[in-house]
Amino acid sequence: MSETSRVIVVTSGKGGVGKTTTTANVGMALAGLGEKVALMDADIGLRNLDLALGLENRIVYDIVDVVEGRAKLRQALIRDKRNQNLALLPAAQTRDKSAVTPAQMKQVITDLKEEGFTFILIDCPAGIEQGFVNATAGANEAIVVTNPEMASVRDADRIIGLLEAQDLRDPMLIVNRLRVKMVKSMEMLGVEDVQEVLGSGVHLLGIVPDDESIITSANRGEPASLNLESLAGQAYRNIALRLKGEQVPFMDLEEKTGFMDKLRKIFSARK
């Protein structure tokens, strides 16, 4: 049993903001740093994490099989051939959220800890209902993924409140799909804006650019974090390092905000 297992739920409220992409890539990056990583797809009925990792053809058993006793946890876990440190526990595709209870989720997580995983990342489904409750039940920490876009930030705020109610305080924040050019030309919310409206309770963990390589690598089933040359690959590696407690400066993706922002800062600093 690993004493230091960290159980982190990746959540957002809104769908399509990049939870699954983030789980796959941060998981792969952590494995690349030598951590033993289990990725759990908690989106029962809409499984996706297997695709993001390119492991869809290797699924024999899933989490519901484990919970209902048809398979041992070890039989259901899929070891990634590219990095043996990484394992996936797939969701069931033909069942729905009610197939698993929060207590059963907790038990699976306890068993994953027994297997010696140092990081257990849980890919949370969209929404705030049972799927969310299940996915957060056994977690000790939370990563909130948001896009720099109003509806996404609003949902993130709501999720932060619900996480708090589950005793998951001070979540980490990943701003995904940032378009640097649009922020610079004052057409899009920047990372600082998102942080400002969400308040000081959230801690910025990373910034991931809107990057075509993420889409092409998702199509190939090869997480972008495998390619450290790419901007996205670096962003995920930095996130993995920060999760391990290292101080890594944020990449120069958004700091150069517009002229008006600078002025505004100067004036608001001395009010």
Add this chain to the structure above:
Amino acid sequence: MAITSFIERIFSKDKSAKSVAKDRLKLVLMQDRASIPGHILEQMRKDILQVVSRYLEIDESALDLNLEKADGSVALTANIPIKRVLPETTASTPK
């Protein structure tokens, strides 16, 4: 704040989409966060009615209780149509 918006007006003909989005977000989040569960609002409505009707005869059915955005903050407003002011003797004794 005033200086900033003044300069902003000189330099750009409109507020940027970025700052409009931020302002709108701030406001909507404030409303979201201040949202009060329906049953609490209902209880509050009854309590307010009880207190006010010690002094005024009011149209209970027309009481309108709202959370509204006002000037960057959220305000609780109550619109209570008054039928008549009760005489002081009645008013001083809570029922």
